[in-house]
Every structure is written in structure tokens, then in C-alpha cells.
Amino acid sequence: MKILRGTSAAPGIARGVVCLYTSSLEDSVPHYSIASGAVQDELKRLRSAFDTARNEMGRMVALAKTRSDSNAADIFTTHLMMLNDKSLIEKAEALVKNQMINAEHAVSDAFDGYIKKYEDAGGHFAELTHDFIDVRNRVLSGFALDSGKFKCEVGERGAVIVASKRLTPSMVLNMEKANVLAFVTREGGITSHAVILARSFGVPVMFGIDVENELDCGMNAVVDASAGKVIVSPDRKTTEYYDKKLENNRKRKLLCDAKKDVYAKLRSGQRVSLKINITTPDEMELVRYMPHDGIGLLRTEFLFINKKQVPTEEEQFAMYSRLLSEAGDKSVTVRLLDLGGDKLPLFIQLKGDPFMEYRGAMAVEAFPELYMSQARALLRANMKGNLRILFPMVSDVGDLKTFKDLIEKASASLKKEGRESFTGNLKCGIMVETPGAVMLVDELLKGSDFINIGSNDLLQYTLAAARGNPLAEKRYHIMHPALLKLLEITAVKAAKSGKEVCLCGEIASFEEFYPLLLETGLKSFSVSPAKFNDIKCELMHRLTSGKKTLQRYYKMPSKAETEKYIEGFLN
Ligand code: PEP
Ligand code: MG
Numbered sequence: 001m002k003i004l005r006g007t008s009a010a011p012g013i014a015r016g017v018v019c020l021y022t023s024s025l026e027d028s029v030p031h032y033s034i035a036s037g038a039v040q041d042e043l044k045r046l047r048s049a050f051d052t053a054r055n056e057m058g059r060m061v062a063l064a065k066t067r068s069d070s071n072a073a074d075i076f077t078t079h080l081m082m083l084n085d086k087s088l089i090e091k092a093e094a095l096v097k098n099q100m101i102n103a104e105h106a107v108s109d110a111f112d113g114y115i116k117k118y119e120d121a122g123g124h125f126a127e128l129t130h131d132f133i134d135v136r137n138r139v140l141s142g143f144a145l146d147s148g149k150f151k152c153e154v155g156e157r158g159a160v161i162v163a164s165k166r167l168t169p170s171m172v173l174n175m176e177k178a179n180v181l182a183f184v185t186r187e188g189g190i191t192s193h194a195v196i197l198a199r200s201f202g203v204p205v206m207f208g209i210d211v212e213n214e215l216d217c218g219m220n221a222v223v224d225a226s227a228g229k230v231i232v233s234p235d236r237k238t239t240e241y242y243d244k245k246l247e248n249n250r251k252r253k254l255l256c257d258a259k260k261d262v263y264a265k266l267r268s269g270q271r272v273s274l275k276i277n278i279t280t281p282d283e284m285e286l287v288r289y290m291p292h293d294g295i296g297l298l299r300t301e302f303l304f305i306n307k308k309q310v311p312t313e314e315e316q317f318a319m320y321s322r323l324l325s326e327a328g329d330k331s332v333t334v335r336l337l338d339l340g341g342d343k344l345p346l347f348i349q350l351k352g353d354p355f356m357e358y359r360g361a362m363a364v365e366a367f368p369e370l371y372m373s374q375a376r377a378l379l380r381a382n383m384k385g386n387l388r389i390l391f392p393m394v395s396d397v398g399d400l401k402t403f404k405d406l407i408e409k410a411s412a413s414l415k416k417e418g419r420e421s422f423t424g425n426l427k428c429g430i431m432v433e434t435p436g437a438v439m440l441v442d443e444l445l446k447g448s449d450f451i452n453i454g455s456n457d458l459l460q461y462t463l464a465a466a467r468g469n470p471l472a473e474k475r476y477h478i479m480h481p482a483l484l485k486l487l488e489i490t491a492v493k494a495a496k497s498g499k500e501v502c503l504c505g506e507i508a509s510f511e512e513f514y515p516l517l518l519e520t521g522l523k524s525f526s527v528s529p530a531k532f533n534d535i536k537c538e539l540m541h542r543l544t545s546g547k548k549t550l551q552r553y554y555k556m557p558s559k560a561e562t563e564k565y566i567e568g569f570l571n
Helices: 037-064 068-082 086-097 103-121 124-140 170-174 193-200 237-259 283-287 315-326 360-366 368-381 395-416 435-439 440-446 455-465 481-497 513-521 529-540 550-554 557-570
Strands: 003-007 005-009 013-022 160-164 181-184 206-207 220-224 230-231 273-278 293-300 332-335 387-393 427-434 448-452 500-505 524-527
Touching: 005 193, 005 529, 013 237, 037 086, 037 103, 037 124, 037 237, 037 557, 068 170, 068 193, 068 368, 068 395, 086 103, 103 124, 103 500, 160 557, 170 193, 181 220, 193 206, 206 237, 220 237, 220 529, 273 283, 273 500, 273 529, 283 529, 315 332, 315 387, 332 448, 360 368, 360 395, 368 387, 368 395, 387 395, 395 427, 395 448, 427 435, 427 440, 427 529, 435 440, 435 455, 435 481, 440 448, 440 481, 448 481, 481 500, 481 513, 481 550, 513 529, 513 550, 513 557, 524 529, 550 557
Parallel strands: 013 160, 160 181, 181 206, 273 293, 273 524, 293 332, 332 387, 387 427, 427 448, 448 500, 500 524
Antiparallel strands: 003 230, 005 206, 013 220, 220 230
């Protein structure tokens, strides 16, 4: 058994046989020089390949329309426009005429220019490269080259886990939904067109998996896109665990599909707040149509981490304005930059001491201008009044004061400049992610409007088990009884104070933990977009959150026993 880690682009679990989908097109494009007398014939071949591709694309648009798949129809219409782009064909023709190269080579080079340009632009543009690759391959297949196929016949016989270096939109649409259990690729992106289409299959989609070196036709595997992993050759225990999960999912899906548009509540009718964690701005696109209760955690590290220059207040203002306006009337809880050893921006690393470890309020004191620009940008962007500011890693009232002073200073400086600062209804909350914060939670609640529990850090600081450190993996027990106890203490105290407490760490994304999580008294959760539907579905099946099992759980002596206990909830 081997576990491969990757990124989930569409949630879910699948178990089955892997089949590689390969396209030898890119390796098999013939390159040769042509004689001057052959140029006209070569141009004819080139135009005819474009014509074939256009006809084929027209057919794809029609096919998408008959399937009432408006996403696919829009994407292929865009591809048709690319094929009709005069500059593209003129560029390829010029290469044939001026460099005297064969038509396939010219097509390949002309497209590669565009692909490189889009790749270099990064972000969403880079994801469009797969569309150009797809259109290029379509033209190349007009020369009767190999346009991609399953590497072995397993893929032709029945439903398989489709594994490929990359997905392209036509690859996805060319496949029968019934024959695909999951898509696993090396390259990809959450908002790439191919992934948007793959998502509409309702199957798990993962990228970032070393397909070429780790997977082969005929291998048994489990794709757990919800947990971001592919398990190759699962052992009996793992297989049984996933079979149970799949059976449960199947039953629940029947009920949940009928209630797709309703907000999260328990079977008893009790409303539960279910929010979404956003880590990259692209994810806002995924949540637009989900019936969620707001963005429970917007991590802002994406604006800073890979930057050599400090982002300006204006850049930040533009990004926050966009995100706050995309959320409509729903609240957006934006966490101030959470610096840490594992997330130190390049512009700080480049300055020197790589071992310096700034956390929470200490970072505000070390980099006052950085935090001031973030606070000012946020206050300016709060035009709709749906912003909530979250202070990371607060452990005592001193930390809280440092952050509150920052917000007050930012507001005062904007006022002094005569600028708008939207603080009227502003709510400020804290991340509870150290045992220290739990011990002092009564005091901290007095000074904050709400609390978010960061169980990822709370767990590592409780168990002396550094996150992501393989040597500490054994001690990093995700549902350790001590963590549950800390959650319970926090939930009970927050309930007494009448303030909201929301669990936004990874444990909130595991549906099997909910029987216990609900017993702690928590009623607000924030999960990744990929897990939203699963968790909502799980909540809809929970009849009550009354205490029954928690006290027994606290007494469990081993990890194995707690795991067995939790597995029991899957039955
Ligand atoms: C956490 O620690 O649980 C949390 C949500 O914050 P992050 O994972 O960004 O550290
Ligand atoms: Mg944290």
C-alpha cells in the first residue's frame, strides 16, 4: 500500500482500477524541412487540418448542447473561436513559408508561442494553457496523428480511475460519464476548464499526483479527493474502511441531492452554521452557488508568501474589495497575515535570519508597516460592511490588545487623511490555536466579538507534534481526546458569553468526526469548498447533538481505540 498526496479539485471518494490515458501527440509531432516546391501542398495540408479541427469542434459544441451541458458548450465555443483566430493560422502559415518546415511542426510551434505566453502570465492565465494545448492537439489530430487513448484495454471495458499527465476539455467530454470513477492528473488547476468539466461528472478530481512514475494500468487504488490522497494497492483494512464510506455516501446522496439548495441543519431541524475556508482567491468561484453561511476563514497568506516585494496597500485593497464584493451579503472573516516558520514571505526570508519565528502579535510588533497596510486596505475595502477581521495566534489579552490597537491606529490614520474607513459595524475576533488561549478564553471573549478555533495548530501545540513533520506524525493524532476536551471547554465558555465560536481547522472537514464534534457544543464550522457538500450532508443526518459518547471518548487509552470508535460512526 502506498499513499500519494495531491490537491483536490473536486471532492469525493472512488475505489477501482487505474487506467492511464496517454497522448503521444506531443512526442510524435514529425519535424522535417520541406523543399520550396512543396510549400503550397504543405499550406493545403495545414488549412485542411484546421478545417477538420473546426468541423470537429462544431460537433463537440453540438454534442455538449444535446447533453444540456452549458459549461462544455461555452468552453468548446471558446475553442472554436481560438481555431478561427486568423493570427494563429497566419503565424503557422508564415512558419511553413519562411522556415520551410512541415505543417505539423509549424502548427506545434505557432501554438507553443501562445502556450508559453499564458504559462508565463501565471494564475488563471496559466490554467488556460490547457485549452490551447487541447486546441493544438485537435488541429494536430487533423493530420491523423495519435490524439490520445487509454494505454490498455481496461479503460475500454468499464469504469476506471482515469490517470493522465494532464486533462484537457475534449479528453473529458470524449469520455462516457459512466466509465469514469475519478480523474487523477499531474498537472491541473482548480479553475481550469478541464477541471470545471470534470467536476460536472460528479466524480473526484485530483491533481499534483506523479501519475507517470507512480501509477500504471490495472493497479487497484482508492482516490480520496476529500482528504487529498490516492491510495495505491490499499490493504484489506483500508479497503473495508472505504467500502463502508462509499456505501454510506451512496445512501446519503439520495437524500442530500434532494436538498441541494437548503442551508445546513441537523435532522432534528436545529440550524447549524456551515461556512467556507478560502485559501486562494480562485476558490471564491467554487462557492458562489453553495448555500453557505459566509466565509469563515479567509487566509491572506497567498498575497504575501511568494512575493519578493511587499504588496502595496492599493494591491491589497483591490483584492479585498473584489473578494468582499464577490461574497455578496455574506460575511467574510479575513485573517490578518499569519506569519510562521513554514509561511514566511520571500521578502522577509531574503532579508536574513531564516530561523526567526514570528507569530501572531509578535509579528505585528516586528513588522508594523506591513500590518498597518493590511489593516488600512481591509478597512477601506469594507464598503458593504460584511468584513470581520480575525487576529491569528492570540494567546493572551496582551496579544489581543496589540491587534486591537493596530485596527484603531489604522482607522485613525485613514480618518486623518480624510479617507473612508468602514468601521461602523466591524467585528473583530481571535484565532484560538494555543492551549494558552483556551485557558484564558473567558478573558479573551470579553475583548472579542467572535472566536475561531484553529485546531491544526491547537493540536500541534497540545501534543508537541509539529505539523507536517514526518517524525512527529505518530504523535499528531488528529482526533486526540485532549483536543476534543479543549474544544468542549471553548465551546461551553463561548456559549455562556453569547459569542459565536467557529471551528475552522481541518478536523471540521472529516464527516466521521461530527458525532463527537457536535457533542462538544459546537454549532458553527468552516470547511474547505471541496468538503462543503459532504459535511452539509453529514449534518443533515445527525439527529441530535446531545451528550452521549464524549465522556467515554476522553477515557480511551490508545489511538487505535479512538479510530475504531470513530469508524463505528460510519455504520
Ligand atoms: C489552524 O491552525 O487550524 C488554522 C485554521 O490555521 P492554519 O491552518 O492556516 O494555520
Ligand atoms: Mg493556524
